Amino acid sequence: MSAKINQFATQMLAEVISNKKVGPYHHMVFAVGDMASHVKPGNFVAISVGGEQSSLVLRRAFAIYRALDKGPMGGSIELVVAPHGQGSRWLCQRAVGDLVDFIGPLGTAFGIPTVNANAMLVGGGYGSAPLFALAELLKNKGCRVDMVLGASTANKIYAPLEGKRSVSSLTLTTDDGSTGIHGQISEAIPRLIREFGTEVIYSCGPMGMLAAVAKIAEEFNLVHQCAVEESMACGIGVCMTCVIPVKNEDGIKMIRSCIDGPVMDGSQVIWDRKTVMDAL
């Protein structure tokens, strides 16, 4: 038996201590006490939305942007939330002082190289959020950190000032060319890998982007860790809905993105849907 499941997770009411609109996103800070001390880059929290009488019965998973063990308000967790659906809209409407039902930290964390390596961090949209804490950790270990962030348009790139301090270089790409390199993020990466001598890739963002990065990582024979995204009902491993197809000896295996992820070995994930459907 491996480590105990959900070993560091606790359930608590977290107080909203800040909620600021940043472009199309909300940067939210929650007072979480001791929960913060167990957070590693890549972990997520599962949040109950809609209030007590809500018809929304399922938790929502949010990647942790940053956790401060001992801030001015004690331990805190920061999230970058895109108000896309009913649940995330409800969360973004919370005011300072409101209490929100948190479970965390959950899931796997990004693995850190044991020796110094040139790392490239690739983020799509607000998927960049968990990469900044990772960048800081890698930088402190002495790794070179090159960050590449892409989005459909300029204001959808989440790249706060304080995050930029931890990176050796920052490259932006937009599909509409409104800032940085014009085009999809995956088109820019091969050249940057050669330029920076990248040895390991970390990625977080939409599944299509992760699949494209996985393909590039394979071509360059690089280690690739990605934080996957699949709809979850519980976040704690009981519902079996958030599974991701990975390779195994029998061809395919469905593993839970909440327990065995969200951070996974990109080379093990079966990205091609047809391959998955054929195997089932």
Next chain:
Amino acid sequence: MSALDFSTKIGSKRFSNPIFTASGCASSGQELAQFFPLTEIGAVVTKSIMVKARTGRATPRMAETPSGMLNSIGLQGPGIDTFLERDIPWLVEQQVKVIVSIAGESVDEYGVLARRLRAVAGISAVEVNISCPNVENRGQVFACHPDTSIAVIEAVRRNIGGELPIIAKLSPDVTDIVEIARAVINAGVDGLALINTLLGMVIDTNTMKPKLAGKTGGLSGPAIRPVAVRAIYQVHQAFPDTPIVGMGGVASGRDALELILAGASAVSVGTASFGNPKAAFDIKNQLAELLTEKGFNDLRDAIGFAHRGI
């Protein structure tokens, strides 16, 4: 608070309290153990286990619906061998009461599963899931027909031996659930689990295609609670001596009491655990308080109370 006799019985087995997990909503138990001691609830009902390991369906497997959700897992699981080697010993070691849920693709498979369970120490009952809606062919839902229901229960009965109580899990997606209940009771079950999820569907109006990869899924959550109450009420009225494990959208002690008043001897908590991992534990405490508040000293007096004096 005066002492409440909170225990309940299914067949020959007694449980310290009537709140169980629902099959498929607690995985193998270990995931929830971080949030409350599993020994605090009456029993853990494991995810339905099959003979062989099973990959399950493609994603998306889930769609949230008003006060509920659709799931389309397709009975993903490790198969009985791994389950007995890895999951059961852990639960038994924790001294958790375990009800093993089994699902087969054929009558013979149910027999094979029952035979495997007969020698396993520490199990309190077997739930025979003959009503999973997430199968390729609707004709495979054994609980849709009395004949196939009987065949499965007889196969389990023949193979299980001993005194392990058999609980048949039925589907509400039938014209007359009492008729199916009668069939399995005559075939020798010790209890009934009512209800499995209802078959449902969501179409994404953006993509204009079914939201789930498997197209249809099982509807669960508070949205289905009135259906559960109705099914339990009808079956308890017809067979007041057969214990019922009630389930369907229970999210509070009040909801659990509603199912008990309809005729449930025990109540399983399912989808509520997705929103709150401590749900079963909280519901147990709320139910104990409510029963006492209503003047019950013994859970048994509340079972089927809604039928009395009518």
